[in-house]
Amino acid sequence: MDNSHVALVSMMLKAEMFSPYRCDRNIALGINLNSLTKVLRAAQNEDILTLKAEDAPDVVNLVFESSETDRLSEYDIKLMDIDQEHLGIPDTEYAATIEMPSAEFQRICRDLIALSESVAIEASKDGVRFACQGDIGSGSVTLRQHKNIDKPDQDVAINLSEPVSLTFSLKYLVNFCKASGLSGRVKLCLSQEVPLLVEYGLSGSSYLRFYLAPKVSRLQKWRKQGDG
Helix, strand or coil: CCCCCCCCEECCCHHHHCCCCCCCCCCCCCCCCCHHHHHCCCCCCCCCEEEEECCCCEEEEEECCCCCCCCCEEEEEECCCCCCCHCCCCCCCEEEEEEHHHHHHHHHHHHHHCCCCCEEEECCCCCEEEEEEEEEEEEEEEEECCCCCCCHHEEEEEEEEECCEEEEEEHHHHHHHHHHHHHHEEEEEEEECCCCCEEEEEECEEEEEEECCCCCCCHHHHHHHCCC
16 A cells, blocks of 8 residues: 555465465565565566465565576565554446456546646446546546457456445556556446555466546535535
8 A cells, every 4th residue: 555545556376376385374474665676676577476375474585596697696684564454455246347458448538637736537338438627628538338340359348236436546546557468358337435446467367457536526525524
């Protein structure tokens, strides 16, 4: 979760993605992402990565092994305490689910951020509309459900139980779109007054999920103050 508690990221890598995989008991490893990123930069593209931790660890061990050069690199990263309780993600029944090519979603976000810092995502029976308005102008992109027989990866699927309209920060969405290289498809899940779910499917049933809190309009703020 970011410091402002606006966005949260969750990645699940199933045991099937590893060979071999061994975990004797559930264990939480708190790792500083900046430190992990620096260590991962020491790896070559074709290296085999092994992650290891003892039963009561104070470090996590990373080993990079190259089959081409017989080079073996080993690093230890000190662990940190992380409060897991406040990172819980409640199950949500979403009013609208949109599945689309991840490259298309990335293109839309990049185009609209040139005009505004925020985007309204509106899902209705007519399709899904991405709209923004800024100081230099306004813009919108509308996608309707369709199937491409020759290129099914270009399909747009919309599952809707009720219309939804929410506004989000484009800066965060553009950052989420950096995951487009991991998956050709992206799923957007929306419901009123709950965070947007942006999900990229990985190998098998593994996934990368981003959650983004909607922006509260002035009208919503006034209503809450009135209720108080």
